């Protein structure tokens with residue numbers, strides 16, 4: 001017989017962010033990590049920081065092993081309601097916090113400077129030898 005899957009909204013999970021009651025949302029699944037806090041090889045701090053919220057991005061950033069992924073299943077208590085699900089990770093751009101690249105400006109300046117030099121050289125050449 002198939003087991004009923006318990007459904008949660010993000011709203012009702014928000015407050016479950018303490019050492020006594022900690023859940024994590026990962027890939028639309030809801031995990032009760034209260035008993036796992038002390039066992040997590042990555043430390044309880046990172047889990048508590050994300051508790052009550054979506055931890056998909058930080059979870060994937062660490063590229064957890066397949067062992068970690070199967071271990072995770074024993075803490076699963078349900079899933080998000082259809083309306084609160086994400087279809088893909090990029091639905092959370094605001095959660096790509098401090099580790100997004102900071103040097104976007106460099107891509108621009110890396111070709112602007114040589115281009116300006118080339119232009120200046122061309123003009124100088126024309127001016128001197130025209």
Ligand code: HEM
Nearest residue numbers: 031041042046047050055058059062064065067068071072
């Ligand atoms: C139920 C959810 C989770 C489970 C079962 C889990 C399990 C594990 C396991 C087994 C490891 C050891 C390395 C490996 O096997 O990949 C690990 C490492 C780690 N995890 Fe998690 N994890 C979970 C969620 C998270 C989340 C949400 C974060 C970040 C906010 C996180 C951050 C880390 C970090 C930083 C390490 C240490 C990596 C290292 O020292 O090289 N984990 N986790």
